[in-house]
Amino acid sequence: MTDPSSGPDSGGALPDQRRPAPTEAGPGVVKRGSFGANGSGDTSGFGGLVRRPWSPAPAERPYGEPFDEVTDALVAAYPGSGEAITKVVVDRGELTFHVRREHLVDLCRTLRDDPGLRFELCSSVSGVDYLGTPDRLHSVYHLTSMTYRRRLRLEVSVSTEDPHVPSVTSVYPTADWQERETYDMFGIVYDGHPALTRILMPDDWDGFPQRKDYPLGGVPVEYKGAMIPPPDERRSYT
Amino acid sequence: MTSSSDARGARTAGVGTDEARGGNAPDPYASARETTEGRVYTVTGGDFQEVLAGSGDPIDDERMVLNMGPQHPSTHGVLRLVLELEGETVTQTRLVIGYLHTGIEKNTEYRTWTQAVTFLTRADYLSPIFNETAYSMAVEKLLGIEAPERATLLRVMLMEINRVSSHWVWFATGGMEIGALTAMTNGFRAREWCLDVLELITGLRMNHAYVRPGGVAQDLPPGAVEEIRSWLDKMRREAHDLEKLLTGQPIWQARLKDVGFIDVPGALSLGVTGPLLRASGLPWDLRKTQPYCGYETYDFDVPTSDRGDCWARYEVRLAEIRESLKIVEQVLERLEPGPIMVADRKIAWPAQLALGPDGLGNSLDHVKKIMGQSMEALIHHFKLVTEGFRVPPGQVYTVVESPRGELGAHVVSDGGTRPFRVHLREPSFINLQAVPALTEGGLIADVIAAVASVDPVMGGVDR
Numbered sequence: 001m002t003d004p005s006s007g008p009d010s011g012g013a014l015p016d017q018r019r020p021a022p023t024e025a026g027p028g029v030v031k032r033g034s035f036g037a038n039g040s041g042d043t044s045g046f047g048g049l050v051r052r053p054w055s056p057a058p059a060e061r062p063y064g065e066p067f068d069e070v071t072d073a074l075v076a077a078y079p080g081s082g083e084a085i086t087k088v089v090v091d092r093g094e095l096t097f098h099v100r101r102e103h104l105v106d107l108c109r110t111l112r113d114d115p116g117l118r119f120e121l122c123s124s125v126s127g128v129d130y131l132g133t134p135d136r137l138h139s140v141y142h143l144t145s146m147t148y149r150r151r152l153r154l155e156v157s158v159s160t161e162d163p164h165v166p167s168v169t170s171v172y173p174t175a176d177w178q179e180r181e182t183y184d185m186f187g188i189v190y191d192g193h194p195a196l197t198r199i200l201m202p203d204d205w206d207g208f209p210q211r212k213d214y215p216l217g218g219v220p221v222e223y224k225g226a227m228i229p230p231p232d233e234r235r236s237y238t
Numbered sequence: 239m240t241s242s243s244d245a246r247g248a249r250t251a252g253v254g255t256d257e258a259r260g261g262n263a264p265d266p267y268a269s270a271r272e273t274t275e276g277r278v279y280t281v282t283g284g285d286f287q288e289v290l291a292g293s294g295d296p297i298d299d300e301r302m303v304l305n306m307g308p309q310h311p312s313t314h315g316v317l318r319l320v321l322e323l324e325g326e327t328v329t330q331t332r333l334v335i336g337y338l339h340t341g342i343e344k345n346t347e348y349r350t351w352t353q354a355v356t357f358l359t360r361a362d363y364l365s366p367i368f369n370e371t372a373y374s375m376a377v378e379k380l381l382g383i384e385a386p387e388r389a390t391l392l393r394v395m396l397m398e399i400n401r402v403s404s405h406w407v408w409f410a411t412g413g414m415e416i417g418a419l420t421a422m423t424n425g426f427r428a429r430e431w432c433l434d435v436l437e438l439i440t441g442l443r444m445n446h447a448y449v450r451p452g453g454v455a456q457d458l459p460p461g462a463v464e465e466i467r468s469w470l471d472k473m474r475r476e477a478h479d480l481e482k483l484l485t486g487q488p489i490w491q492a493r494l495k496d497v498g499f500i501d502v503p504g505a506l507s508l509g510v511t512g513p514l515l516r517a518s519g520l521p522w523d524l525r526k527t528q529p530y531c532g533y534e535t536y537d538f539d540v541p542t543s544d545r546g547d548c549w550a551r552y553e554v555r556l557a558e559i560r561e562s563l564k565i566v567e568q569v570l571e572r573l574e575p576g577p578i579m580v581a582d583r584k585i586a587w588p589a590q591l592a593l594g595p596d597g598l599g600n601s602l603d604h605v606k607k608i609m610g611q612s613m614e615a616l617i618h619h620f621k622l623v624t625e626g627f628r629v630p631p632g633q634v635y636t637v638v639e640s641p642r643g644e645l646g647a648h649v650v651s652d653g654g655t656r657p658f659r660v661h662l663r664e665p666s667f668i669n670l671q672a673v674p675a676l677t678e679g680g681l682i683a684d685v686i687a688a689v690a691s692v693d694p695v696m697g698g699v700d701r
Binding site: 053054056091092093094096120121122123124126128129140142144146149151153172173174176177178181185198199200201202209210216231232234237 | 335336339341343344345347348349379380382506507508509510511522527528624625626631632633634635637644646648650652653654655658659661663667668670671700701
């Protein structure tokens with residue numbers, strides 16, 4: 001297993017595709033202890049474990065091919081790219097642009113139509129909830145360029161108080177159901193979506209099940225005389 | 239939070255909430271009565287007289303909204319189609335899904351990295367090996383490790399056996415839905431032979447949990463290679479027989495030809511991949527275009543057609559079975575003894591399995607060693623199984639070409655012993671979006687053929 005805490009690259013060498021990108025301390029929840037052993041006079045030492053939140057460190061040029069080529073083509077084709085892209089991450093051979101939501105739709109249109117980019121297929125739209133960070137809800141887009149056989153990830157982050165992201169259905173009609181699913185599970189509101197309703201959960205469901213603060217549910221079960229708690233209440237090692 | 243029984247009650251009523259319909263407006267499709275639990279709608283059917291009486295003379299107005307499913311033998315699983323008809327012509331198709339939603343993605347966040355495989359294999363239950371491989375490749379990419387050579391070969395072989403079995407189910411269910419019952423009996427018989435092979439190798443017919451992060455659960459049992467060779471012969475014969483049975487058959491042709499058309503730009507904008515896209519004419523197969531698991535070293539073709547209709551999808555799937563058999567044969571020639579799990583004991587699950595009197599279990603030798611000789615091994619075994627291993631933080635997206643198209647696994651780690659987020663980009667889910675494009679403007683009978691040709695698996699659609 002590679003060491004996750006390796007420092008930032010020095011000397012401008014191309015990053016090894018296989019190695020995880022360096023991470024930096026980020027905002028978020030500090031996790032303490034293990035086995036739920038907090039303040040219980042635990043002497044095992046597990047109560048003293050501390051895991052700090054992280055965020056991926058921004059990549060520095062050169063990113064390595066073909067990421068430099070993609071970035072150059074995008075900078076040339078999209079005038080506001082400096083403002084639109086807040087952070088570029090190169091991690092494990094994958095390129096991620098963190099994008100301001102105001103620019104998302106125009107950026108996607110450029111990525112799809114520019115002859116040097118040609119990301120024709122929007123493979124996947126999904127959400128991730130980084131509980132504890134300021135803009136905790138991330139809307140993640142995986143784009144595929146069938147012409148150049150490349151992939152690219154766009155990430156937009158919003159808060160739960162203002163969970164609005166413009167819909168990309170006008171550029172990629174395939175995002176229709178995927179945005180509905182992300183709304184259903186995370187409560188990200190896609191403005192401009194033709195019919196943003198729940199898709200997997202019942203129409204009248206309250207809450208957004210895949211948010212990290214939404215309980216998993218379940219009941220304790222008796223097994224050979226012992227009560228087994230539901231999975232989200234079992235002892236945690238993380 | 240609404241309790242699930244309430245939610246299910248509202249769902250059976252089938253039609254949104256009061257607010258959505260604007261207060262107390264009567265619903266033309268369901269009678270309502272007030273109860274202490276709120277308003278309850280009753281959908282009984284058999285009310286054509288009343289419904290049509292409300293909207294005028296049925297001869298003047300042939301517009302009808304027909305609800306097909308969710309429990310209907312022709313909807314390919316618990317899929318509900320809401321069709322607006324003008325006579326026999328479909329003017330609008332709306333799909334309602336979610337009846338099989340089991341929260342697989344959320345559940346994985348409360349299990350270890352290895353246990354998550356057991357959940358994900360149940361998503362698209364007709365192609366479990368693909369779900370497992372996509373996820374395991376993602377975890378391996380996060381860890382920065384690579385499965386050993388033999389494990390990769392076994393993955394490729396099982397994926398192709400699984401692709402064949404999945405396509406057989408398509409022939410069986412698709413054939414049954416449009417009335418070709420011999421296609422069903424032949425298809426399910428052939429699929430059963432595929433499941434026999436999978437059972438011999440993994441121990442289970444379905445939901446194998448065989449591919450694990452770092453490799454596969456166990457090596458081939460004795461006699462498996464001979465068994466697979468005889469299976470290959472059987473499959474070639476079955477494919478030949480099925481082709482002879484169906485290709486020249488006039489009814490089969492009439493039901494499939496020029497039905498459910500979609501072209502390449504339409505498919506791409508709707509995100510449609512897999513046999514549907516290839517039947518429209520684009521040879522986009524991730525095994526060729528973005529190879530993984532060493533697929534670039536195998537000799538096989540990507541069957542395509544430019545018709546873009548249900549018939550083309552039939553031809554493409556039939557040809558894909560033959561290509562998969564070619565790959566399995568090449569794997570058998572390459573198989574050499576070797577490890578099937580990474581050497582790192584901090585990741586590889588203790589997989590010393592043996593056939594016990596009560597089925598598969600840990601081998602007695604292994605149990606004897608950890609219980610009698612090596613306390614450290616026992617502790618290690620226990621920690622690895624209960625606590626699991628840690629995965630460095632980050633996110634990856636890995637793809638495999640499943641029988642239904644691009645299957646992607648978006649996996650996020652926060653550095654802990656459990657996945658932070660797992661999302662499956664399910665080709666069935668995405669491809670289903672094309673159903674309105676395939677069916678609107680056609681006849682209602684062709685809806686069945688079109689939905690069948692998409693081959694959605696609701697376990698994957700709803701996850």
